[in-house]
Amino acid sequence: MQHQDKEKDRDKDRDEKKLEVKQFRQVSRRELLKLTPLLALGAFAVPKWQDKLLKKGLGFSDWASALLFRSGHLSTTFADTELTPLARFPFNSYDVDDPGVNLESWTLTVSGAVQKPGNYTLAQIQALPPYVQNTRHVCVEGWDVIGRFGGARLSDFLRLIGADPTAKFITVNCADDYYESLDMPTAMHPQTLLCCEMYDQPLMREHGAPLRLTIPTKIGYKQAKYLTELKVTHVLDKVGYWEDQGYSWFYGL
Amino acid sequence: MSAAVEIIRKRGKDEEPEIVARAVYEHPFIVRLCHWINTVALFVMIGSGLQIFRAFPSFGAKIPEKDLLHWPKQFALGGWLGGGLQWHLTFMWIYMGTGLLYIGYQLFSGNYRQVLFVPRDINGVWPMVKHYFLFGPKPPVREAYNPLQKHAYTTVLVLGVLSVATGLVVWKPIQFSWLGWFMGGFHYARIWHFAIMWAILLFVLGHLVMVILHGWNNFVSMVTGWKKDPEY
Numbered sequence: 059m060q061h062q063d064k065e066k067d068r069d070k071d072r073d074e075k076k077l078e079v080k081q082f083r084q085v086s087r088r089e090l091l092k093l094t095p096l097l098a099l100g101a102f103a104v105p106k107w108q109d110k111l112l113k114k115g116l117g118f119s120d121w122a123s124a125l126l127f128r129s130g131h132l133s134t135t136f137a138d139t140e141l142t143p144l145a146r147f148p149f150n151s152y153d154v155d156d157p158g159v160n161l162e163s164w165t166l167t168v169s170g171a172v173q174k175p176g177n178y179t180l181a182q183i184q185a186l187p188p189y190v191q192n193t194r195h196v197c198v199e200g201w202d203v204i205g206r207f208g209g210a211r212l213s214d215f216l217r218l219i220g221a222d223p224t225a226k227f228i229t230v231n232c233a234d235d236y237y238e239s240l241d242m243p244t245a246m247h248p249q250t251l252l253c254c255e256m257y258d259q260p261l262m263r264e265h266g267a268p269l270r271l272t273i274p275t276k277i278g279y280k281q282a283k284y285l286t287e288l289k290v291t292h293v294l295d296k297v298g299y300w301e302d303q304g305y306s307w308f309y310g311l
Numbered sequence: 312m313s314a315a316v317e318i319i320r321k322r323g324k325d326e327e328p329e330i331v332a333r334a335v336y337e338h339p340f341i342v343r344l345c346h347w348i349n350t351v352a353l354f355v356m357i358g359s360g361l362q363i364f365r366a367f368p369s370f371g372a373k374i375p376e377k378d379l380l381h382w383p384k385q386f387a388l389g390g391w392l393g394g395g396l397q398w399h400l401t402f403m404w405i406y407m408g409t410g411l412l413y414i415g416y417q418l419f420s421g422n423y424r425q426v427l428f429v430p431r432d433i434n435g436v437w438p439m440v441k442h443y444f445l446f447g448p449k450p451p452v453r454e455a456y457n458p459l460q461k462h463a464y465t466t467v468l469v470l471g472v473l474s475v476a477t478g479l480v481v482w483k484p485i486q487f488s489w490l491g492w493f494m495g496g497f498h499y500a501r502i503w504h505f506a507i508m509w510a511i512l513l514f515v516l517g518h519l520v521m522v523i524l525h526g527w528n529n530f531v532s533m534v535t536g537w538k539k540d541p542e543y
Contacts, residue, residue: 078318082334089340089537116397126483127486198392200364202497202498300393306396
């Protein structure tokens, strides 16, 4: 220790530069000015720019989300014992709990970049290979529940209608005027379902009867209920109800 | 280590200049830049994070719907859940960016040696604790950071990394399911994320108290890099 101290003292005598008071002030000022890039953060405090900057940031997050999404990576599935009981399965509706869909005459209207546009009945969708999965439903609010969802794979339905595989988006419209859109990789994910059953029963009215989307790799508000129209498209003209209020578009989990 | 200078004032022609003060260059530019950007980013993350928490002030499933904490709107950033998410998902990139730049710079420049807590610092922690909290004698100051400071700054860096890791699991529980496994699953990730925020806030509180106790020169060193009249 002592030896080190002596060495330190020697170094001090030999190496320490001498600066005049004025020079030291100049050096300090120069170092202070180097921090001016910090002021750029102030742009977030300018009301005129704030919204644009935050939208850019959200867009960047969506871009990163799309990169992080892995088509072959499945959402965790759960045992029947881990299910949230149906009676306690919460639901958020944006307008009404029941938009009064006539289940008898209901069809799904398909349009856009498809070979076979037109009206599809529930029976046609139910004729596709059925899948049932116990997956987690995550709400943007922060809660989550585990539910049992059954239906046809959206990817199978897209093949049935002859969807253009190079199209980038799927948009849906709903009986309660809700609307949503999906990226094609998520639409083709094996766990993305056109859901017509919950807990082995036909879809209840408050959960979106007769047909809803179940997308365990997406946040809840992407999983539209009361589907009436489905469009395959290269250009996204309608994004989504909550996205238009300021939520993220991709929001992959 | 860092450069040191003597600040002098010239007197008469034949006289030796008067030594006014000594100063050492403690904090390199990148460290200072990251410190201040991260200060802003941290508070934006906490404010917007509490806004997000307000939407469901609990953990786990929605049932039973029991609110843990009614966080006042005045201390939440973004106005509503969507706004809070916009701030959070924008500033997380700034928060992570400055964190990566800081860690990269420390490793690359070798500057980490003055601040990283290593096993040989362990013996020095207790005397510092005794000095600060139990009126013990002041241990001699030999470097820019004493062992307790190294411990605090290393710990908060680890907390910062954990805040990002837990945040990634809350944001993307499926893509980062492997990371979530270490935390005990999705529900625990949200709890950890919340707990880590309070731990970081606790550090900030202690940090601010120490900055006030150590005075102006110490504060200026994080602005200009230079500390006048260091104790070593």
